[in-house]
Amino acid sequence: MADEKDAFYVVRKGDNVGVYKSISDLQAVLRSSVNDPSVSVFKGYGLSREAEQYLSSHGLKNAIYSIDASNVRDDLFGKVVACPFRHPNSSKDKVTGKNPLEKRPLQDVVGSASFPINPQQKHAKLDFLQVPPVSSYCSSCIIEFDGASKGNPGPAGAGAVLRTADGSMVFRLREGVGTATNNVAEYRGAILGLKYALQKGFKHIRVQGDSKLVCMQVQGLWRTKVQNMAELCKVAKELKDQFVTFEICHVERDLNTEADAQANLGIHLKSGEIQVECDIPKA
Incomplete structure (x- = not known):
């Protein structure tokens, strides 16, 4: 089982890419992007120092969207797993009429699945980082x-x-x-x-x-x-x-x-x- 302390999240928003080291770091962007079809989220483990240095050299610091997807190398993130986020949809929210995203645990907004990815996709470019259909x-x-x-x-x-x-x-x-x-x-x-x-x-x-x-x-x-x-x-x-x-x-x-x-x-x-x-x- 992978160690969660080594987890990182790759978030693609249109042609821009952000990288986050913890779920809490994702909060602002995901809560503001629940209905944005251009956003996809992937999870990996053990982001290498080389990858961090590469991202930093291309303008990505503190998970700010400032690196273009075209600048992401094929092998930069290694193996990553689809980690789509969703709009929380509980009966309690419907009854109270409250904003379903307000004060909800972030894990209700981003999935935490960690199932094996297709080995052929291990070193794919970010072009493949689009959320697969549920049928997959x-x-x-x-x-x-x-x-x-x-x-x-x-x-x-x-x-x-x-x-x-x-x-x-x-x-x-x-x-x-x-x-x-x-x-x-x-x-x-x-x-x-x-x-x-x-x-x-x-x-x-x-x-x-x-x-x-x-x-x-x-x-x-x-x-x-x-x-x-x-x-x-x-x-x-x-x-x-x-x-x-x-x-x-x-x-x-x-x-x-x-x-x-x-x-x-x-x-x-x-x-x-x-x-x-x-x-x-x-x-």
Whole structure:
């Protein structure tokens, strides 16, 4: 798994190119460019000192758009992955009528997919840095999961959201868990998302949630000391082994709001009852 501290983002806006070292650095340009079709975003790891010096010599400093795309060498960025941004589209925004970009986590604006790029494109020029159609991501999926328990233990629900690799939401899932702890509900949310992704034929998976316990145990980095948690972890590991590629990471709670909303809706369902909402983008 690539180290996020070495991540960088290449942003092309028309004929100009900017490079950013962290998601937070992207905030201003992406929030002002959500509906701009000329903007595309790509993610890479380990920007070389030579590349930084080259960019600086051509006028690019502090991520200001001042280098022309025609000046970008073929091998400047190495391997990069499509990291398209999207317009946040939550039911909460629709109800309140608030600006959906206002005070929203930036990870809701830029996708965080890290799936392998076609090796033939590894050293392609920025001419190819245009966001591919969603259909090219048909086998890749981002799963966001969460769990909720009112009382811990108490009435509990599990939630999951499935997105295509470009960040477009396609499924919202929620399940009633009965009376359970928050940790059990979190595991049930992850398992709910994994099962549905398999059912829909996804092969390459990135899973993220705000339960560090689930993320670390599924990776085998933390031990499972409680029997029911060990059983849930075993189920999750058996599911993950059925995918061609699998990645799981912990995110902060404010980056997991949609899955959290589904988990809280799941509290009101009967134990084992599952509801699915489909939100497949129109062609």
